[in-house]
Amino acid sequence: MYQELIDAIRQNDNFAVISHFRPDGDAIGSTLAMGMLLQALGKKVQLWNVDPVPLRYAFLPGAQSILPLPPALPPDVHTLICVDTGDLKRLGDEVAEIFNKAPFTINIDHHHTNSRYAQLNLVVGEAAACGCIIFNLIRAAGVELTCPTAMALYAAISTDTGSFQYSSTTPEVMRMVADLIEAGVDVGDINRRIYQEIPATSFITQREVLNNMVVEEDGKIAHYSMPAGKKTELGVGMEDCKDLVDIIRVMQGVKVAAIFEDLEDGRIRVSLRSKDPEVDVSAIAGMHGGGGHYMASGIRMRGPLNEAREKVLNSIRAVVRSLS
Ligand SMILES: [Mn+2]
CATH class of the missing domain: 3.90.1640.10 (inorganic pyrophosphatase (n-terminal core))
Incomplete structure (x- = not known):
């Protein structure tokens, strides 16, 4: 090969x-x-x-x-x-x-x-x-x-x-x-x-995520949504929005972490991380036109943000609820 x-x-x-x-x-x-x-x-x-x-x-x-x-x-x-x-x-x-x-x-x-x-x-x-x-x-x-x-x-x-x-x-x-x-x-x-040389602006987004993340399903799902205009409001750039999902993934008890970002072109970027070997987030991503790895996947899907988030969250909830 x-x-x-x-x-x-x-x-x-x-x-x-x-x-x-x-x-x-x-x-x-x-x-x-x-x-x-x-x-x-x-x-x-x-x-x-x-x-x-x-x-x-x-x-x-x-x-x-x-x-x-x-x-x-x-x-x-x-x-x-x-x-x-x-x-x-x-x-x-x-x-x-x-x-x-x-x-x-x-x-x-x-x-x-x-x-x-x-x-x-x-x-x-x-x-x-x-x-x-x-x-x-x-x-x-x-x-x-x-x-x-x-x-x-x-x-x-x-x-x-x-x-x-x-x-x-x-x-x-x-x-x-x-x-x-x-x-x-x-x-x-x-x-x-x-x-260890993370720009100061990235801490603004990290703080935003920690302040506004949502935890549900007994702490098994954690997610954050970045609405349109938020980056401008915070004075941060695209690079400051990388790896945000990893901040919430590490919380004790979390099995799936998700970030929903309004790309302001009508599309929503979804980052998914699994922390449980029984949860394949690439399968969840696949249901919505995305893909990636078993434990780390992504989707780009049509907005609006609220609808995209509910669709993906429903898939995540179904998988998390089916776990023993
Ligand atoms: Mn790679």
């Missing part, structure tokens, strides 16, 4: 790597590491994303080379590689259009709900992060694991495993991470940069 993909890469010279909008650590880290692998194989490569690199990942070597999406597919780009993206919707409409125009497309991902939208699909549903798949690709290609690549992969794997707290953290993952540290990753430094 890995070798087939390496062979496909070797046959072409000009690549672009993209990932989903609102990129997280795995999206950015996988984009960078894939770019470095292609360069090590002597390929020309461009890295794109519709959204800017989040500040917390801007220190990663090469992060400044992730550029905004070009208006059209550059004529010299032959192969488009999409990383950490379960379906074309997660790329955004304008990217999906460019993606579909590429002469050859590759999809490297670890979402078990992946729709296999490319001509060549390397989907490893059990991988803890897309970065783990790229790690194996680097090994399969026989390319040296450099410190910049190891940093990108560490960011990818660390963030997608919740700092190695989720059950996806297998012995294999820890062996990979040992290799990344041996390749030069400074664990204390990289974790401080990713997790």
